[in-house]
Amino acid sequence: MSGAGIRVVVVDDHPVFRLGMMSLLATLPGLQVVGQAADSASARALVDDTVDVVLMDLDLGGESGIDLTRELVRAHPGLAVLVVTMSEADESVAAAVRVGARGYLLKDATPDAVERGIRAVASGEMIMGPRVAARAMAHLVGGRTAVRVPFPELTAREREVLDLLARGYDNAVISRRLVLSPKTVRNHVATILAKLSLSDRAAAIVRAREEGLGVDHS
Incomplete structure (x- = not known):
């Protein structure tokens, strides 16, 4: 993390959400938005070893945020990926964690939750939104047998x-x-x-x- 604070890149193919998120982050002390990307190619070009956190959507207009997360984390081991997406499906959460995401929030998360998530993953913690965490806990406590997901290679x-x-x-x-x-x-x-x-x-x-x-x- 540089002296300028937590350096963040926002990756989302919806311009209204992406620009809104950037506007929010610009108001938060100790955070610096250093770039935005609407697709995988733009994200690869932006993210380097100076970036601390990437906010990642899972559905990038036909491209997979899961695949991009895997690629970026492998290329930049110090990078923290915080997923911010619409999907609360168990398989999406599991896939994101498997490829190295440190956090998972839904797009209806409050600004405070987003800020907490960014600061948490930047410091090495794992964080999940309350609904996502509740589903995961119910799965563990209930002891259910995992349901086989058809075509796990698909998002x-x-x-x-x-x-x-x-x-x-x-x-x-x-x-x-x-x-x-x-x-x-x-x-x-x-x-x-x-x-x-x-x-x-x-x-x-x-x-x-x-x-x-x-x-x-x-």
């Missing part, structure tokens, strides 16, 4: 897209149901095909249904 958002794909929906419908742009849906589909080594949408539908996706369990 939670990619599994949502694949599930809707397996239901026979086209990109336009998936876009409306998940409130995503058509381009983002196309990027997700392309990433899913690449990660699962599938040739086309038809093959993805077959694989997804084999794993139980695309089925109405109600």
Whole structure:
């Protein structure tokens, strides 16, 4: 940590959230925002060994914040990644921690919680938002057998897209149901095909249904 305080980079593909977060951090003593990125390539170019904390969204418009976290932590061992995202899914939390994230907050966290999270991970602590921590504790105390997650190599958002794909929906419908742009849906589909080594949408539908996706369990 430099004499200028905690040096922070914000990585999020939503400009309103990203700029709002930067405005908040600019008001906090001892914190210095040194950059912002909307995608993986920009983040790689910004983050170096002088950066203390990266605030990381998990869904970067078709790119994976999990993969980027793994890459940045490996390249910069002193870096602390604090995930700030919409997903409170157990598998997303577990994946983030496995690749080296030191904290996990939801995007509805209060400004005080964000500040506490940044200062905590910068000092080497692990921190989770209250809802995330409560779910983790319930899982441990309840002693439940872990539920097998289909396609663990996919992000939670990619599994949502694949599930809707397996239901026979086209990109336009998936876009409306998940409130995503058509381009983002196309990027997700392309990433899913690449990660699962599938040739086309038809093959993805077959694989997804084999794993139980695309089925109405109600």
